[in-house]
Amino acid sequence: MSDDENLIRVAVAVPHAEGFDYVWAGAGERPAVGSRVRVPFGRGERVGIVIEHPATTKLARAKIRPCDSTIDAGPIIATELLDILRFAADYYHHPIGEVVKHALPASLRGGRALAATRDTAWRLTDLGREQARAPSARLGIRQGAVLMALANETSVGARELSRRGAARAFLKRLAKRGFVEAFELADAPPRRSVSRPQGLELTSDQATALEALEAEAEGFAAFLLHGVTGSGKTEIFLRLIEKVLERGRQTLLLVPEIGLTPQLVGRLRERFGDALVVLHSALTPRERAVAWGEAQSGEAMLVVGTRSAVFAPLPHAGLVIVDEEHDPSYKQQDGFRYSARDLAVARARRLGVRVVLASATPSLESLQNVSSGRYRLLRLPRRIGAAGPPAFRLIDLQKHATRQGLSTPLLASIDAHLGRGNQVLLFINRRGFAPALFCPQCNTAEECDRCDARMTVHARTGSILCHHCGSERALRWACPRCGTERIGVGAGTERVTDELRSLYPERRIERLDSDVTSRRGALAAVLENVARGDTSILVGTQMLTKGHDFPRVTLVGVLNADQGLFGTDFRRNERLAQTIVQVAGRAGRRDQPGEVVIQTHFPEHPLLRSLLDQDYTAFAELALEERRRASWPPFSHLAVWRAEATQRQRVFEFLTKLRDHATGQNVAVRVLGPAPASMERSRGRYRGQLLFECGERNALHTLVTAMLEELRQWRETRRVRWAIDIDPAEL
Ligand code: ADP
Ligand code: ZN
8 A cells, every 4th residue: 555646547458347556757747537648567568548646556665667658638538438437337347447448449549649630521513413303314323322322411421421332433433424522521611500401390299398308408307208100209309409509519319220320310411411420330440530539629519329429528518319219239248238328328417418318119217217207208109290100910820821921911911002002111030041941851950060049041142050150051951961851941031032022023122131231332222222112022120120211111011020929038028019119110101001010829919919909108018017026127126147168067167156155145136047048058158147136226236346356266267258247138
């Protein structure tokens, strides 16, 4: 233990819970909290962030190493941001150095300076606008797509365009023909003025919600905006952001996945132009550094991003919005297992600004926070336009056989809707041709060597694939054991698409799943084709549920609802209800009524009935009651210890020892398990878990802290990979 006037505590990106203490030996004052320093570390040197000027240290005087090298003249992480990072490190029991590292763009984790260069952008010329409105020249598909992308926005950065698949070559060709022009974004002053579409009067529901939000414009307040799909939630965001912008303050808008919400980003760009930066995982390190720097400097008044954007710098924060707040992607599932939604609320509280969580299908946690008075509920129960809610219909698969996943009554509906010139969306949460390759002679399905999972047949690529670990083998229909011709059992997106193409050879039928979207630009092209009305039927996975607005879709089919009905995870019902309601929300918008057809073997299942007979709110009430009875979140708090090893026994020895130490330490905490993970063997490793459950958060965290302390002395920790997961999204 020693005191020193010149101590600094530094977060270094290593798996160590706390910061490391050094004594400042450079010229002048200690470097500011939040600034980067170079510190001696082991035999080398590391870049770290000063997180504290401590008065004392646990280290002996002789052990404290000197640091004399700073990188920044002042803090690059503001105190407020550092506070939330420390809170997150504590709450999720994750090493502070790694948490801080997560918040910084890669280039700043090293010693580089903050970049300040801007992007080149492209915009339409007058001739280009003319062409977009009334095409006269013939353009190739790709050039046409680029033109349309630009037509919807004032200008788009070159990087953004290239990410959407617009290769520079196409832009150059369009430029040669005089349709587009390039300009330096730096030349354009930050556009603070907003352009609002003329004549859009808020509905009375929207006006009421906006008024309630504006009444709390100063200080922290949390809102849950529960609005059905197409009820005008996004329009409320736009108005709010506009008002915040007028006050010279920044907005942080979190979205689940940028790639899947091009329409939202388009609308934001149209209104806020250059005041917007987008932060997400597909940016190159340099792009990320630039975007981060613009948020940091306050140049960017609107920061839109995925999960990790919750740590974006916001020197002039005025508002935080979490769109689709129920989306599981807000919870990181490995490493630093934080919930961006929950941290967004915590951060807004520290910033003293409003936070709006929005969804058509709010999480049960958020609904419970409304009941307990922590959040204020704002409702938009009606769709914009005359259409009204879609009509639901269940098809009992016990009574109707399916052909490649499609039952006769569903096929009849498809026929009817197409006949009226409308479009159809079909949702099936499996990509590939068939989820199993089955030998009727041996009575077995081919399994992955490394996981407890069946191999999925991918006919397009002539392969079989483990969707869990990605293992791939060539597809051979003949059984390797007995030579019998095997069959693909069940249907995935490929098979359904094939079947529909043979039924409707003259129509355009497209597929939307991660196999398709892994090709650059393919997502944008598929969405364009649907939006333009060229595609008659779109068959897709979970991706379909995200906020696309397809005005001519009137029929949505859910091909197999049953996968989510049974299982061990306490959230499965909630997830299924959200998926069904979200995908149903794509049916019928504006003036066209929609129809939703759900195929199931269990038409009497209470979950399906509550959704059908009433709505999501009715379902949520039922589900919350069940959670209360079973003492699951939000009526209790959970922490899960996850462990994995190549030998099953080691996993269970480790977790059992953990259980034995934890049991009885605090009677308020229930210790459950150990149990195998839902897929026990994955990537050749066995996985198990031990659950802590408690009505009081503090008691739970105290026990977790004690166990982490205990674990430090264990030799077993070297033989298993383990992690603690607070508020797990899945069990
Ligand atoms: P949500 O985000 O709830 O799905 P949106 O804000 O996208 O809903 O609104 C759905 C559609 O209705 C959009 O095309 C939007 O432009 C339009 N819209 C929103 N508010 C209004 C309004 N007050 N009057 C007319 N159209 C509106
Ligand atoms: Zn596998």
